[in-house]
Amino acid sequence: MIRPRRWHPSRLIAASGAIHLAAAAAVVARPAIWPMALGMLVADHAALTAAGLWPRSSLLGPNWTRLPAEAAARGAVAITIDDGPDPQVTPRVLSILAERSVRATFFCIGERLERHADLAREIHAQGHAIENHSHRHSHNFSLLGPRAIAADIGRAQDCIAALTGVAPSFFRAPAGLRNAFLEPVLARLQLQLASWTRRGFDTVNADATGILRRLTRALRGGDILLLHDGNAARLRGGEPVILEVLPRLLDALAERRLQPTTLRAALE
Numbered sequence: 438m439i440r441p442r443r444w445h446p447s448r449l450i451a452a453s454g455a456i457h458l459a460a461a462a463a464v465v466a467r468p469a470i471w472p473m474a475l476g477m478l479v480a481d482h483a484a485l486t487a488a489g490l491w492p493r494s495s496l497l498g499p500n501w502t503r504l505p506a507e508a509a510a511r512g513a514v515a516i517t518i519d520d521g522p523d524p525q526v527t528p529r530v531l532s533i534l535a536e537r538s539v540r541a542t543f544f545c546i547g548e549r550l551e552r553h554a555d556l557a558r559e560i561h562a563q564g565h566a567i568e569n570h571s572h573r574h575s576h577n578f579s580l581l582g583p584r585a586i587a588a589d590i591g592r593a594q595d596c597i598a599a600l601t602g603v604a605p606s607f608f609r610a611p612a613g614l615r616n617a618f619l620e621p622v623l624a625r626l627q628l629q630l631a632s633w634t635r636r637g638f639d640t641v642n643a644d645a646t647g648i649l650r651r652l653t654r655a656l657r658g659g660d661i662l663l664l665h666d667g668n669a670a671r672l673r674g675g676e677p678v679i680l681e682v683l684p685r686l687l688d689a690l691a692e693r694r695l696q697p698t699t700l701r702a703a704l705e
Contacts, residue, residue, distance in 0.1 A: 444624035449488060449496045450617055456481045485617050489579055492613025492632045498620030501607070501631040501661065501700070508703035509659025514695045515703060516541040516686070517633065518679070519570060519609065520640075520667030522549055522556045526677045527666045531563055533680070537687050539697045540564050544609045547572030547593030549667065554600055561601040566699040569593045569605040569628060579614040587622045594626060607631045607700050631700055636663035637682065643670040645681040652682075653689045661700070662686070 446454065460474035488496035495502075504513055518541055521527045527543075534541055543560055545567050550557045560567055571578060572593040581589070590608060598604040608628040610619065615630075623630055637648030652662050664686075669677035690697055 544570035583618040633663040634660040
């Protein structure tokens, strides 16, 4: 389990708070310098926005881009699968994983879990981990305020716990985009933000060979790999590209003697 933790502002957040206080004090002391103070605030908010638009950044708070050192040392690699469950794709993904006795981490959308509750239970029953990928997967997630973020993540958290009996330990933001309000919410819910080491862009790219190349370039223990069963790009014949990529990825891991694991198992 994720160790119980309290929110502590990152260096960037702490610096932002200091800048706001300094700007306010400066304007009170010398009202004529308000344009300079405003410029400081604009630059500060630009830095915060840039940090939120960088999915692998830890500038706004702790963010897993690789597995812990102990898991990396034993050759563990995490396959994470986002945006499902999809009743047309996820069962076939589960079959591929079952054939190889591989466990994966599914970052699921709460609304889709509610619509496909039996599929959610099947993912869990087969030994995979279901983690929190928000309830609505809203395109404006990174623009939400703290109350809206907490409500959305909390609803998905409750949904997953009700369906599987296990509350998620990890959260992945929609598209990896977020803002400074997210980390306090995650700390309160005892969730760890997790992004990835590399991704194949398989929602927009149907080139299975190219996706595989991106995922396996310099592949090593500790990597977190990102694929999609929901919103997956389609091959010319209409097949979701993950169904071609995943078996080849598992072959590549076996050739390198790397062991697929879930994010939770990496903590053990």
